[in-house]
Amino acid sequence: MIKYTKCINKILSSRKLAIYLIAGIALISVFGMVLPAGKKIFKSILFLILIFCFLVNLIFCTSKQIFRHMKKRKFIGYSIFHLSLIVITIGALLTLGFSMNGYLVVGLGEIRGDKHENYAKIEEGKFFNERHGRFNITLKDQTRYFKGEKIKYTSSLINIGTNSGNQYTREISYGNPVTLGNLMFYHHNSGYAPLIEVKENGKIVMQSYVIFRTEEHPNLVTFSLPAGKLPGTNITWQGVFYPDAAVDKKGNYFNKTQLLRNLLLKLSVDIKGKSTPVVLKKGQTLAVGGYEFKFEDLSKWTGFDVIYDPGRRVVMFGGVLMTIGLVLMYLPLPQVKKKKTEEF
Amino acid sequence: MVKTQLIIFWVAVGLYVAASVLYIIGLNFKKDYNRLAVIFTTLGFVANSVATGLRWNQVGHFPYYGAYEVYTSYAWGLALFFLTAQFFKPSLRFIGAFIIPISFIMIGIGIMNSTEMKEIPRTYFTFWLGVHIAFAKLAYGSGLIAAALSVIYLIKERKSGELGDEEKVPHWYDKLPELKKIDYLSYRFVALAFFMLAIMIISGAIWAAKAWGRYWGWDPIETWALVSWLVYGLALHLYRTSSWRGRKMALITIGALILVVFAFFGIPLIYDTAHEHLTVSLLTTIGQSQA
Numbered sequence: 001m002i003k004y005t006k007c008i009n010k011i012l013s014s015r016k017l018a019i020y021l022i023a024g025i026a027l028i029s030v031f032g033m034v035l036p037a038g039k040k041i042f043k044s045i046l047f048l049i050l051i052f053c054f055l056v057n058l059i060f061c062t063s064k065q066i067f068r069h070m071k072k073r074k075f076i077g078y079s080i081f082h083l084s085l086i087v088i089t090i091g092a093l094l095t096l097g098f099s100m101n102g103y104l105v106v107g108l109g110e111i112r113g114d115k116h117e118n119y120a121k122i123e124e125g126k127f128f129n130e131r132h133g134r135f136n137i138t139l140k141d142q143t144r145y146f147k148g149e150k151i152k153y154t155s156s157l158i159n160i161g162t163n164s165g166n167q168y169t170r171e172i173s174y175g176n177p178v179t180l181g182n183l184m185f186y187h188h189n190s191g192y193a194p195l196i197e198v199k200e201n202g203k204i205v206m207q208s209y210v211i212f213r214t215e216e217h218p219n220l221v222t223f224s225l226p227a228g229k230l231p232g233t234n235i236t237w238q239g240v241f242y243p244d245a246a247v248d249k250k251g252n253y254f255n256k257t258q259l260l261r262n263l264l265l266k267l268s269v270d271i272k273g274k275s276t277p278v279v280l281k282k283g284q285t286l287a288v289g290g291y292e293f294k295f296e297d298l299s300k301w302t303g304f305d306v307i308y309d310p311g312r313r314v315v316m317f318g319g320v321l322m323t324i325g326l327v328l329m330y331l332p333l334p335q336v337k338k339k340k341t342e343e344f
Numbered sequence: 345m346v347k348t349q350l351i352i353f354w355v356a357v358g359l360y361v362a363a364s365v366l367y368i369i370g371l372n373f374k375k376d377y378n379r380l381a382v383i384f385t386t387l388g389f390v391a392n393s394v395a396t397g398l399r400w401n402q403v404g405h406f407p408y409y410g411a412y413e414v415y416t417s418y419a420w421g422l423a424l425f426f427l428t429a430q431f432f433k434p435s436l437r438f439i440g441a442f443i444i445p446i447s448f449i450m451i452g453i454g455i456m457n458s459t460e461m462k463e464i465p466r467t468y469f470t471f472w473l474g475v476h477i478a479f480a481k482l483a484y485g486s487g488l489i490a491a492a493l494s495v496i497y498l499i500k501e502r503k504s505g506e507l508g509d510e511e512k513v514p515h516w517y518d519k520l521p522e523l524k525k526i527d528y529l530s531y532r533f534v535a536l537a538f539f540m541l542a543i544m545i546i547s548g549a550i551w552a553a554k555a556w557g558r559y560w561g562w563d564p565i566e567t568w569a570l571v572s573w574l575v576y577g578l579a580l581h582l583y584r585t586s587s588w589r590g591r592k593m594a595l596i597t598i599g600a601l602i603l604v605v606f607a608f609f610g611i612p613l614i615y616d617t618a619h620e621h622l623t624v625s626l627l628t629t630i631g632q633s634q635a
Contacts, residue, residue, distance in 0.1 A: 330535070
C-alpha cells in the first residue's frame with residue numbers, strides 16, 4: 001500500500017508531468033483560437049480534465065517543494081509563485097462552475113428583479129443552479145454627456161436593493177462599474193423608449209414604452225425596432241426612432257445630430273399583408289387601416305451586464321500572490337551574484 | 345506639430361541606422377565600434393524620446409493608441425531596454441546589431457500610419473492600462489534580446505562546427521562571448537520575459553475585470569499572450585529540470601518570441617479583439633504600400 005502511495009505521489013509530483021500538462025494547455029489554447037469550434041473548446045470536458053490534472057500536479061509539486069526546501073530563502077519566491085497558480089486555478093474553476101453573466105434592460109423608473117426570465121441574455125455556470133433573487137435594480141435617472149452634437153457617454157443613476165434589505169444608490173457609466181461583493185453591474189448600452197399608443201376601432205390595444213435597440217456604427221448611431229408582432233394585435237411592425245430627424249434630397253430620413261431636437265418615429269406597419277409607413281412626430285396621431293398610432297412621449301432605458309462571479313476575488317488574490325512570488329524569485333541574492341562572477 | 349514629430353522620428357531613424365551599421369562593422373572588423381554605436385543609439389533614443397514627448401503633449405496621454413503611437417512607442421521602449429541592459433552589462437553591446445534595426449523598422453512602420461488623433465474609449469482611462477502597457481514593452485524587449493542571443497548562439501554554434509583546426513577565425517566569432525555564456529544570458533532574459541509577461545497578463549486581467557466585468561474572456565490576444573507565457577514557462581522548466589540547453593533552448597526561445605510578436609501585432613490583424621485599435625491602421629499601411 002505504501003509502495004503504491006509512493007508511486008502515485010512520484011507520478012503526481014513529477015516535473016516531467018508538469019511540462020507535458022503545460023504543453024497540453026498551450027496546445028489546446030492554440031486550437032481554441034484556430035479551430036472553428038473556438039471558445040467551446042475552453043468549456044469542453046477535455047480542457048477541464050487537463051486543468052484539473054494540472055491543479056493536482058501543481059498541488060503535489062508545490063507541497064513537495066515547500067517541505068523539501070522550507071528553510072531555503074531562495075525557494076520562498078518559487079513556492080509562493082506556485083501557490084498563486086493553485087489559487088488562480090481554483091478561482092478560475094469557481095468562475096467556470098458558479099458564475100452568472102446576464103444582460104438586463106431597465107427602463108427609466110422601472111424596477112427589475114434578479115429573475116431568470118428578466119434577463120435578455122444569460123449565461124450560467126454549470127453549478128449556478130438558478131440561484132437568483134439576490135437584488136432588484138431601479139433606473140432612477142439617465143444623463144447624456146455630449147461632445148459637440150455627438151453623445152460622448154451616458155451615465156445612469158441606479159438604486160440596487162439587495163435581498164438582505166440594503167439599498168445602494170450609485171452612478172454607473174461605461175467603464176465605471178458598480179461592485180457589491182461578488183455582484184458587479186456594468187453599463188453596457190442605453191437608448192430610447194418611445195411611448196406608443198395603438199387603438200383599434202377607438203379601443204386602446206397597446207400603450208407602452210417600446211424599447212428601441214441602439215446600434216453603433218462608425219460615425220453613426222441608430223435606434224431601431226426589429227420586425228415583430230404588435231402586442232394585442234395581428235399586425236407586424238418595425239421602426240426607427242430619430243432624435244433629430246432631417247430629410248435628405250432623396251426624401252430619406254436621417255439623424256442630423258444626436259441631440260434631442262426634432263423627435264420623429266418612423267414605423268412600417270403590416271396590416272393584412274399590406275405594408276404602410278407611419279411617420280409620427282411627438283404628440284402626433286395617425287390613422288392607418290382601422291388602427292390609430294400615437295407617439296405620446298419619450299423615455300430612456302439602460303442595458304446592464306450583471307455579473308455574479310465568486311471566483312473573481314480568489315483569482316485577484318492569486319494575482320497578488322503571484323506578483324509577490326515573482327518579485328521574490330527575481331530579487332538578486334548575494335550568494336548567487338558571487339557565483340556568477342566566479343563563473344564568468 | 346505632427347510635421348515636427350515626423351521630422352524628429354526620421355532623425356531618430358537615421359541615427360539608429362548609423363548605430364546599426366557601426367554595431368555590424370564592429371562585429372566584422374578588429375576595431376571596436378561598439379562605444380560609438382552606443383553613442384549613436386543614445387542620440388537616436390533622445391530624438392525618439394523628443395518625438396514621443398511631442399505626441400504625448402499633443403494627445404494628452406502616453407502614446408499607446410493607434411498603430412502610429414504603438415509602433416513608435418514600442419521602438420522607444422525597445423531602445424530604452426537595450427540601453428539599460430548594455431549599461432549594466434557592457435558585454436551585451438553586440439546585440440545592438442540585431443535590436444536597433446528592429447527599432448528603426450518599427451518607427452518606419454509607425455510613421456507610415458495615420459497620425460490622426462482618435463477618441464479613446466472610456467475603459468482605457470485607468471492606471472492598470474499604464475502598468476499593462478509598460479510591462480508589455482518590457483516583455484517584448486526581454487523576449488527580443490533573448491531571441492537575438494539565441495540566434496547568435498545558433499550562428500556561432502554552426503560556425504564552430506564548420507571551423508577546421510587551421511582555419512582563420514572570423515573577427516565576429518572571437519568578438520562574441522563563449523557559447524555557454526550566450527546560452528546562460530539567453531536563459532536569464534527568458535526568465536525576465538516570463539516575469540514581465542506575467543505582470544502584463546495580471547494587470548491586463550485587472551483592467552478587463554474593471555472595464556468589461558470579466559478578468560478572462562479567452563479573447564484571441566489574451567489567449568495568445570497566455571500561450572506565449574506558457575511557452576516561456578516551459579522553456580524555464582526544461583532548462584532547469586531536463587537540461588534543455590544550447591540549441592534546444594535557442595530554438596524554443598526563438599519560437600516563443602514569434603508567439604509574442606504574433607500576439608502583439610499579428611492577432612489584431614486577424615481577429616476582433618480588445619486591442620482592435622491596431623487593426624485598421626495596419627491594413628491601411630499594407631494597402632498604401634501596395635498602391
